[in-house]
Amino acid sequence: MIKFLEIQKITQKYSDEIHRAATRVIDSGWYLLGEETKRFEKNYARFIGTNHCIGVANGLDALRIILKANMELGIMQEGDEVIVPANTFIASILAITDNRLVPVLVEPDIHTYQIDDTKIEEAISPKTKAVMIVHLYGQCAYTDKIGEICKKHNLKLIEDNAQATGCKFNGKITGSLGDASGHSFYPGKNLGAFGDGGAITTNDPILAETAKTLANYGSNVKYVFDYQGLNSRLDEIQAAILDVKLSHLNEDNERRKEVARYYLEHITNPEVILPEVNDWNAHVFHLFVIRSAHRNELLQYLNDNGVQALIHYPVAPHKQKAYKEWNDLTLPVTEKIHNEVLSLPISQVITDEEAETIVKTVNSFRANDLKGQK
Incomplete structure (x- = not known):
């Protein structure tokens, strides 16, 4: 894994x-x-x-x-x-x-x-x-x-x-x-x-x-x-x-950017929406967040195939019990993001081989294929 x-x-x-x-x-x-x-x-x-x-x-x-x-x-x-x-x-x-x-x-x-x-x-x-x-x-x-x-x-x-x-x-x-x-x-x-x-x-x-x-x-x-x-x-x-x-942070951040560049250049799955990067100085990739209309199925597929992905964050603040006075609010963009985002592994210690495996696994996902297996 x-x-x-x-x-x-x-x-x-x-x-x-x-x-x-x-x-x-x-x-x-x-x-x-x-x-x-x-x-x-x-x-x-x-x-x-x-x-x-x-x-x-x-x-x-x-x-x-x-x-x-x-x-x-x-x-x-x-x-x-x-x-x-x-x-x-x-x-x-x-x-x-x-x-x-x-x-x-x-x-x-x-x-x-x-x-x-x-x-x-x-x-x-x-x-x-x-x-x-x-x-x-x-x-x-x-x-x-x-x-x-x-x-x-x-x-x-x-x-x-x-x-x-x-x-x-x-x-x-x-x-x-x-x-x-x-x-x-x-x-x-x-x-x-x-x-x-x-x-x-x-x-x-x-x-x-x-x-x-x-x-x-x-x-x-x-x-x-x-x-x-x-x-x-x-x-x-x-x-x-x-x-x-x-003292090592700039070097660590540069490695994160290298991994992010590789993901952006090699993830080609049409069922995945990649993050937009207009200025590489303006992103340090604490998280590499993709979106998919089939997020939950993609998450399960990645985990089943040896890639631990996480959701940041599954429930929007205005839908939390802690703020129940907001629960009836409708914020469509926010809700779409929270329903579709998925974070891929990224850090300064991800190896090139691991990044390649992650890309191949993401690219091999097809929601319709999974439905056909049920």
Whole structure:
């Protein structure tokens, strides 16, 4: 079986460096808010191209804290609206509702799967305070039009950069395009920790200081609490490991692109819709997502023939029980995407032979043949 993602193989690539980093932390006796975290924050801010980086516990917390910081600073208040793509992973929306803000769902572009920038302006109301773009699957969601809309309507632009570390827009790295960005270092990400981890990047020094304080119980001085904060901190071992992997990220992303190019050039099955790539700098292929009207049959066929494929994500946020008040909404583009998408294995450790096998298996699928076998 070709696994969807082999994290052990990714770890083995840099095993010696990782072991040295982890041992250094263990021997130091200092496991939170120490020099390793400071070093990673500095290096990650430099990589992203922002003045500030705050390590936090996970990607969801990164987004929660960005919004909470804006509320503490009086920029937003309960009941204000945040525009967000309807087809995102639920964490983007959870961050909004957790702060008692109101998500306004906007349909994506069927070709890019990113928020449709032609539909954003019509969703703006007097209560709108921000647009949250999600660089879904590793592809840049930002457009000049989105930037212009935010400037015109005085809206904060927040990036959910959980899936796109290293992706670029006109030479700038995602995570540096808006007012603030949330990042995830979940183990399966392009830059993955050995557990949960996240970060906030921004060029706003006041927002950065507020976010840093909120992430540490609301305290900037020990036992003095300015806000009702959270306990959301990136630990020293995760920071040290991430710093090792960060030094190899561009190389890893390039390998992902090589695999993606091979898929795009060699998958010829007419029952499969391939992703569209207009700018190879604007995609780091956290996921390689295809679509098929026979998605479920294709998934079963791949799994039966030794290729582990996954669905990201089978149920749209507005159809989840967690948001039952939205269950009657009809969002046809979002629903079509969630009903048809399928993720093929892709990573920096996929071999050429594995990629060839995956392509051959996808190309050999025929839905009608399967129906005839029943």
